[in-house]
Amino acid sequence: MTEENLNYPGAEEALRQFAVEGCLKEIRPYGNGHINDTYLAVFRTKNGEEKRYILQRMNHNIFKNPPLLMENVVGVTDYLRKMLQAQGGDPARETLNVVRTVGGASYYEDAGHNFWRVFLFVEGTRCLEKVESARDFRDGGAAFGNFQKMLAEFPAKQLHETIPNFHNTPSRFRDFRKAVEEDRVGRAALAGPEIQFALAREAEAATLTDLLDRGELPLRVTHNDTKLNNILFDQTTGRALCIIDLDTVMPGLSLYDFGDSIRFGANTGAEDERDLSRVELDLDLFDAFTEGFLKGCGGKLTQREVEMLPMGAKLMTYECGLRFLADFLEGDVYFKVHRENHNLDRARTQFKLVADMEKKWAQMASIVEKHC
Numbered sequence: 001m002t003e004e005n006l007n008y009p010g011a012e013e014a015l016r017q018f019a020v021e022g023c024l025k026e027i028r029p030y031g032n033g034h035i036n037d038t039y040l041a042v043f044r045t046k047n048g049e050e051k052r053y054i055l056q057r058m059n060h061n062i063f064k065n066p067p068l069l070m071e072n073v074v075g076v077t078d079y080l081r082k083m084l085q086a087q088g089g090d091p092a093r094e095t096l097n098v099v100r101t102v103g104g105a106s107y108y109e110d111a112g113h114n115f116w117r118v119f120l121f122v123e124g125t126r127c128l129e130k131v132e133s134a135r136d137f138r139d140g141g142a143a144f145g146n147f148q149k150m151l152a153e154f155p156a157k158q159l160h161e162t163i164p165n166f167h168n169t170p171s172r173f174r175d176f177r178k179a180v181e182e183d184r185v186g187r188a189a190l191a192g193p194e195i196q197f198a199l200a201r202e203a204e205a206a207t208l209t210d211l212l213d214r215g216e217l218p219l220r221v222t223h224n225d226t227k228l229n230n231i232l233f234d235q236t237t238g239r240a241l242c243i244i245d246l247d248t249v250m251p252g253l254s255l256y257d258f259g260d261s262i263r264f265g266a267n268t269g270a271e272d273e274r275d276l277s278r279v280e281l282d283l284d285l286f287d288a289f290t291e292g293f294l295k296g297c298g299g300k301l302t303q304r305e306v307e308m309l310p311m312g313a314k315l316m317t318y319e320c321g322l323r324f325l326a327d328f329l330e331g332d333v334y335f336k337v338h339r340e341n342h343n344l345d346r347a348r349t350q351f352k353l354v355a356d357m358e359k360k361w362a363q364m365a366s367i368v369e370k371h372c
């Protein structure tokens with residue numbers, strides 16, 4: 001099967017279990033995800049053409065039950081494929097396509113209890129790590145809004161909760177406070193101002209969960225990880241084409257999807273920027289995404305949801321900062337890190353962004369009002 005030097009024996013062994021086409025030519029790590037191990041696998045078919053696949057080793061420290069997770073991914077992508085077919089879309093490119101094992105399963109568990117899966121590589125696309133134009137971001141907003149709209153009638157009861165309390169901000173706050181108290185690797189002294197910043201905002205953490213509990217915000221099927229690099233953009237048309245990274249599709253609030261996108265994409269700096277003077281909320285990008293998202297949702301959001309969009313942005317940013325900081329304090333056990341203090345740098349950008357949102361609160365609210 002193998003043609004050239006392949007340095008990922010576990011990945012190669014896993015690939016062999018799947019119903020893939022041709023001779024394996026190359027495997028290499030791919031993308032910038034913080035969670036799964038992602039590889040690009042290139043095959044040469046009998047007629048000399050290249051066929052590409054995405055192979056992933058699912059992170060089962062984080063996703064405790066990969067088989068149930070894959071049930072979600074298969075259920076959601078099958079459903080989206082039918083919707084796309086009915087709408088005259090292209091189901092082979094506009095959603096993920098799970099490649100089965102030769103035995104027909106959606107994943108493979110190896111002898112070391114690693115869980116692997118394969119997707120068709122969506123050809124002719126670009127994955128953006130940073131917003132390049134307001135148009136892209138508006139389009140990304142429309143794509144995430146539309147994703148939520150398409151799943152509006154999906155039977156939510158069928159979905160397993162892949163990570164309990166994923167966007168439960170008060171629960172994230174408690175985890176953070178525990179990490180500070182335990183200070184397991186002796187890093188709390190390095191993060192004094194960040195810890196204080198986080199503690200000072202405890203009162204606001206429950207804003208959205210309280211509204212949900214009181215029935216003032218509806219539970220929907222949401223993506224929950226709406227980073228810009230979880231959208232593939234068509235290289236030819238430049239339009240947002242395919243929403244990927246479906247591991248956290250679960251019941252949630254529309255505000256989680258809106259907020260997480262703003263947190264990442266409307267930041268003038270990178271998520272791990274060390275120079276905090278470069279980190280601000282770009283109001284033009286906030287405007288563009290809001291416009292796209294509201295259009296994509298197709299007028300389905302309630303007035304209360306629309307009103308709370310700025311709060312969604314702020315709380316998702318704050319929550320992500322809590323998570324990065326807690327992981328720093330716990331010794332970098334969750335997010336992949338590539339340098340010393342990486343998680344602390346990430347937490348700092350999130351908190352800088354929260355502080356900037358607090359300054360720009362009135363402008364954020366009037367942008368939202370303008371679009372509804």
Ligand code: ADP
Binds near residue numbers: 032037054123
């Ligand atoms: P993680 O959960 O670690 O973020 P993702 O599922 O988002 O993993 O995949 C990581 C990266 O791999 C994506 O940001 C994207 O660049 C690329 N990728 C994933 N699936 C596909 C696919 N089917 N086609 C093309 N690129 C993909």
Ligand code: GN1
Binds near residue numbers: 034036230247248271
């Ligand atoms: C992770 O998987 P990825 O890299 O798209 C994380 C998100 C965080 C994000 C921060 C399952 O997203 O919740 O917001 O990193 N995903 C999971 O960059 O925890």
Ligand code: MG
Binds near residue numbers: 033034229230
């Ligand atoms: Mg991802």
